[in-house]
Amino acid sequence: MTAPHVFAGSPLNRASQFRKDNAWLDARREDAQSRYLPFYDLRGLIAPGPQPTLAWLPPSAVKLYRMQGGTELFLGLKDGLAHFAIDVSPADASPAARALMGHATTRPGQLTGPAPKADAPFRDEGKFIDVRTIAPQLAGGEAAILAQGRALLDWHARHQFCSVCGTRSKMGDAGYMRQCTNESCKAQHFPRTDPVTIMLAHRGDMCLLGRQARFLPGVYSALAGFVEPGETIEEAVRREVREEAGVRVGKVRYHSTQPWPYPASLMIGCLAEAESEEIAPEEDELEEVRWFSRDEARAMLANWRGTEGNRLPAPMAIAHQITKAWVEGW
Numbered sequence: 001m002t003a004p005h006v007f008a009g010s011p012l013n014r015a016s017q018f019r020k021d022n023a024w025l026d027a028r029r030e031d032a033q034s035r036y037l038p039f040y041d042l043r044g045l046i047a048p049g050p051q052p053t054l055a056w057l058p059p060s061a062v063k064l065y066r067m068q069g070g071t072e073l074f075l076g077l078k079d080g081l082a083h084f085a086i087d088v089s090p091a092d093a094s095p096a097a098r099a100l101m102g103h104a105t106t107r108p109g110q111l112t113g114p115a116p117k118a119d120a121p122f123r124d125e126g127k128f129i130d131v132r133t134i135a136p137q138l139a140g141g142e143a144a145i146l147a148q149g150r151a152l153l154d155w156h157a158r159h160q161f162c163s164v165c166g167t168r169s170k171m172g173d174a175g176y177m178r179q180c181t182n183e184s185c186k187a188q189h190f191p192r193t194d195p196v197t198i199m200l201a202h203r204g205d206m207c208l209l210g211r212q213a214r215f216l217p218g219v220y221s222a223l224a225g226f227v228e229p230g231e232t233i234e235e236a237v238r239r240e241v242r243e244e245a246g247v248r249v250g251k252v253r254y255h256s257t258q259p260w261p262y263p264a265s266l267m268i269g270c271l272a273e274a275e276s277e278e279i280a281p282e283e284d285e286l287e288e289v290r291w292f293s294r295d296e297a298r299a300m301l302a303n304w305r306g307t308e309g310n311r312l313p314a315p316m317a318i319a320h321q322i323t324k325a326w327v328e329g330w
């Protein structure tokens with residue numbers, strides 16, 4: 001099953017066999033052919049134009065930031081060339097500083113922090129734009145590269161210290177690991193990916209959608225929730241629908257997944273066969289949850305750009321895609 005998910009389909013070969021090969025990495029870092037994508041406050045550098053693209057720069061352009069110790073990640077290979085991401089945020093606007101100040105960009109309902117300061121570098125090459133804002137306009141899986149860079153840089157910013165002993169940790173494996181610097185601990189820590197189930201429960205010709213109080217008026221979406229430790233995907237789907245709607249779910253079908261770098265989720269899209277209809281939420285997480293007919297859902301998909309009337313999220317959201325799949329008889 002393939003789905004046109006934004007943030008999926010990276011054109012890079014992650015080439016993880018080179019992540020521990022420091023001689024190879026150093027040679028690639030000095031290779032004038034290698035390509036660097038700068039990030040400023042978790043926003044990637046985008047070259048504008050009718051078709052915006054990632055603004056890759058040669059190593060010489062980011063040398064200053066490399067010398068200053070900007071977090072640097074090996075993203076992968078394409079056409080034989082090494083691709084890196086580098087954080088060029090000033091100290092007071094770095095993801096780490098913002099995380100410490102409580103300005104993390106990922107609190108519910110808050111999509112982004114303040115815009116980059118006027119002194120953001122590389123003005124001639126492009127503009128630093130929030131990943132989610134630009135993602136739908138990028139071609140060929142480029143948004144997946146932004147997701148990879150954003151999620152990893154954010155993870156490093158939030159995990160500067162060992163969670164076992166509290167000592168400062170340092171980056172390893174070209175960005176895919178952190179190791180505690182305490183000689184008697186040396187714990188290794190790896191980047192997180194948090195599984196989230198998102199499901200369209202359906203029964204006959206009806207599907208179940210809900211809205212959070214923070215949504216714009218008229219916007220409804222599929223129900224969703226994190227998979228908890230010791231729980232299968234199917235169990236998480238059934239639990240979330242029961243908790244948020246009071247509806248009983250039987251068979252669960254997996255549709256597709258989507259990386260969602262806010263900060264590190266993997267959205268697992270499912271269709272869920274409901275076995276009851278009465279709405280009786282066990283918790284008040286949602287402002288409203290209700291059944292919609294297939295025709296209503298079809299109209300809400302078509303109206304995603306609208307400002308009035310009921311509507312579903314934009315096509316870049318997996319909620320849109322799994323609802324579309326159900327409407328079309330998947």
Ligand SMILES: [Zn+2]
Pocket residue numbers: 162163164165166167180181182185186187
């Ligand atoms: Zn430690």
